[in-house]
Amino acid sequence: MTSGDDSKPATSARALFSLRAVALTVISLGGIILTQVSRIGTGAGFIVVGPRIFPTVVGVGILILGFLFLLRTTALLDNALVEEVTAEEAATDWRTAILSLLSLVAYASLLHPLGYTISTALFFPVAGRILGSTRLKRDIVIGLALGLVIYLTFTRVLGVRLPAGLLAGIL
Amino acid sequence: MDVLTNLLNGFASALTPQYLLLAALGVTLGTAIGVLPGIGPALTVALLLPLTYNFDPTGALIMFAGIYYGGMYGGSTTSILLNTPGESASVATTFEGFAMAKSGRGGAALATAAIGSFVAGTISTLLLTFVAPVVARLALLFQPADYFSLTVLAFMSVTALVGKSFLRGMISLFIGLFIGLIGIDVLTGQPRLTFGMAELLDGIDVVVVAVGLFAVGEALYVASQMRHTKEEILPVKSRVGMTRDEWRRSWPAWLRGTLLGFPFGALPAGGAEIPTFLSYTTEKRLSKNKEEWGHGAIEGVAGPEAANNAAFSGVLVPLLTLGLPTSATAAILLVAFQIYNLQPGPLLFQKSPDLVWALIASLYIGNVMLLILNLPLIRIWIRILAIPRAVLYAGILVFGTLGVYSISNSFVDVMIMYAIGVLGFFMRRYGFPVGPTILGVILLPMAEAQFRRALSISQGDPSVFFTRPLSLGLLLAAATAVLLPYIPALMARLRRKPVESGRVIFGDGQDD
Numbered sequence: 259m260t261s262g263d264d265s266k267p268a269t270s271a272r273a274l275f276s277l278r279a280v281a282l283t284v285i286s287l288g289g290i291i292l293t294q295v296s297r298i299g300t301g302a303g304f305i306v307v308g309p310r311i312f313p314t315v316v317g318v319g320i321l322i323l324g325f326l327f328l329l330r331t332t333a334l335l336d337n338a339l340v341e342e343v344t345a346e347e348a349a350t351d352w353r354t355a356i357l358s359l360l361s362l363v364a365y366a367s368l369l370h371p372l373g374y375t376i377s378t379a380l381f382f383p384v385a386g387r388i389l390g391s392t393r394l395k396r397d398i399v400i401g402l403a404l405g406l407v408i409y410l411t412f413t414r415v416l417g418v419r420l421p422a423g424l425l426a427g428i429l
Numbered sequence: 430m431d432v433l434t435n436l437l438n439g440f441a442s443a444l445t446p447q448y449l450l451l452a453a454l455g456v457t458l459g460t461a462i463g464v465l466p467g468i469g470p471a472l473t474v475a476l477l478l479p480l481t482y483n484f485d486p487t488g489a490l491i492m493f494a495g496i497y498y499g500g501m502y503g504g505s506t507t508s509i510l511l512n513t514p515g516e517s518a519s520v521a522t523t524f525e526g527f528a529m530a531k532s533g534r535g536g537a538a539l540a541t542a543a544i545g546s547f548v549a550g551t552i553s554t555l556l557l558t559f560v561a562p563v564v565a566r567l568a569l570l571f572q573p574a575d576y577f578s579l580t581v582l583a584f585m586s587v588t589a590l591v592g593k594s595f596l597r598g599m600i601s602l603f604i605g606l607f608i609g610l611i612g613i614d615v616l617t618g619q620p621r622l623t624f625g626m627a628e629l630l631d632g633i634d635v636v637v638v639a640v641g642l643f644a645v646g647e648a649l650y651v652a653s654q655m656r657h658t659k660e661e662i663l664p665v666k667s668r669v670g671m672t673r674d675e676w677r678r679s680w681p682a683w684l685r686g687t688l689l690g691f692p693f694g695a696l697p698a699g700g701a702e703i704p705t706f707l708s709y710t711t712e713k714r715l716s717k718n719k720e721e722w723g724h725g726a727i728e729g730v731a732g733p734e735a736a737n738n739a740a741f742s743g744v745l746v747p748l749l750t751l752g753l754p755t756s757a758t759a760a761i762l763l764v765a766f767q768i769y770n771l772q773p774g775p776l777l778f779q780k781s782p783d784l785v786w787a788l789i790a791s792l793y794i795g796n797v798m799l800l801i802l803n804l805p806l807i808r809i810w811i812r813i814l815a816i817p818r819a820v821l822y823a824g825i826l827v828f829g830t831l832g833v834y835s836i837s838n839s840f841v842d843v844m845i846m847y848a849i850g851v852l853g854f855f856m857r858r859y860g861f862p863v864g865p866t867i868l869g870v871i872l873l874p875m876a877e878a879q880f881r882r883a884l885s886i887s888q889g890d891p892s893v894f895f896t897r898p899l900s901l902g903l904l905l906a907a908a909t910a911v912l913l914p915y916i917p918a919l920m921a922r923l924r925r926k927p928v929e930s931g932r933v934i935f936g937d938g939q940d941d
Contacts, residue, residue, distance in 0.1 A: 391819035
């Protein structure tokens with residue numbers, strides 16, 4: 259999606275499309291909240307303000323705000339916003355953002371089985387690479403150092419628990 | 430209650446080697462992280478929260494105050510040399526600060542920022558010392574209805590006065606309220622909006638939300654735009670210091686900035702954004718060298734930087750005395766209190782005077798430390814600016830994950846945090862401010878509890894919010910905050926002048 263040869267109207271149409279999608283997402287969030295409200299039990303005994311009042315207010319509020327925002331992307335178009343988002347769209351590198359997110363999920367899943375030190379030592383150079391670093395060796399060293407120093411400081415000095423994982427007997 | 434005796438006791442406690450060390454550690458870490466491009470005090474505090482889980486409360490809060498202050502000093506360095514404000518309160522500094530650095534006067538800009546921050550920080554801490562106990566005594570008069578109206582005022586002023594669009598601010602706020610509702614209802618024990626997930630019964634920890642929105646959201650956003658931004662760090666060739674003429678031009682700007690910063694920080698109006706912009710405009714209007722503006726007028730750095738630091742002490746007034754955070758960063762400081770089961774509010778001054786006064790005393794000490802750190806040692810911090818972006822953001826992701834994982838070693842927490850990070854990414858992308866979201870998450874429990882209490886006292890009669898004068902006044906203030914940005918346009922229309930823009934904007938609302 260980073261091809262720079264898009265003609266301008268095409269990108270601004272895409273910005274408009276995504277803004278409308280945002281508005282619809284907000285509206286559906288309001289809808290979801292309101293359907294969930296009926297599942298909230300009212301509890302035993304009498305209370306002046308029950309547990310459903312605030313969720314209802316918030317759900318209705320989001321619904322209304324979502325419709326107002328939809329209005330700003332259709333009938334009462336917010337041109338400044340469309341311009342801003344058009345510029346954003348043109349500069350967005352989705353690949354980097356998505357790969358960063360995937361590397362994060364992998365990192366979190368490996369924390370327990372591999373242990374804090376090893377997973378951090380693996381994650382850091384990978385994330386650095388995704389974000390555009392070209393010095394792999396340096397990143398590996400930093401990642402390993404970070405993992406070790408944080409693990410030792412947190413578990414030995416600060417008394418915060420972190421998983422030892424594969425290095426359980428060694429560290 | 431004798432303020433001076435209390436303050437002296439505070440100093441006696443803050444000057445013990447252990448607390449001095451923590452204050453020094455706090456300001457150093459705060460400066461080191463605050464100087465990193467794109468990282469403001471809110472993110473700095475959020476990332477460093479887990480460091481203090483096992484400290485005693487006083488020590489931890491002294492360290493946090495230091496981190497916050499350090500983050501602000503560090504932020505001014507980035508604004509001046511890199512034109513990258515870490516938070517919206519530093520935006521005003523970049524206009525003249527970066528221009529000064531470009532014309533080779535970076536040293537003077539850094540000096541007026543550091544000394545101005547010191548002057549403003551010290552004067553406003555002095556104001557805090559005498560104002561806070563008075564407000565705390567007044568706050569004892571607050572009843573549940575008043576507290577609820579106060580949260581309404583905080584919600585409205587932060588969303589209405591800060592950010593480009595009131596509508597988008599409100600959506601952000603309501604998303605925050607939604608996140609705050611998730612979990613078991615304290616009063617009835619009923620699970621709410623948990624979507625059947627057992628992990629959500631305890632609610633979503635505010636640290637999870639803060640780190641997700643600020644650290645991961647920002648990192649993903651930067652990652653998506655990275656290949657399109659190029660930055661150069663301007664070298665500081667000149668001496669870090671000021672000429673006699675620059676001193677003469679700086680000090681009135683510092684004092685005016687302080688006088689703007691403190692009261693605006695203390696009002697529930699979004700912290701330091703408004704006073705920094707007001708200070709910038711004031712200095713520009715009063716300046717005798719109008720032709721210099723845009724090319725590096727020193728008053729344009731001195732005023733906003735002083736206002737920024739003074740606003741911090743101002744923000745502490747409602748935070749300590751009413752438990753009311755008025756900016757995203759203050760909201761995260763409130764989390765720091767809550768980790769230690771401390772509830773800021775009128776009773777804090779009575780229940781934990783030792784802690785409060787040691788904290789206030791440590792602000793004076795932290796300011797002196799920061800002056801030393803930022804004048805003679807500034808060149809060390811400038812080196813940090815040279816850290817490559819890829820390494821920097823990989824590091825932020827490591828620390829963000831660490832911050833959430835270390836709470837309870839929970840994989841699910843980390844995944845929720847990443848999901849909120851994705852939310853933060855899209856909010857930045859489509860121009861939604863993240864400040865109101867965090868404020869909504871943090872203040873929702875207080876708003877709901879006080880609303881319920883007020884209505885049980887009045888036996889279900891909702892007029893209680895309008896019949897109590899204090900509550901009514903606060904609600905009217907909230908309404909004023911919403912209408913205020915439209916007033917100039919309205920006046921212009923009444924005078925039949927052409928309308929330039931429909932709504933006055935006080936800041937860009939990216940408080941991170």
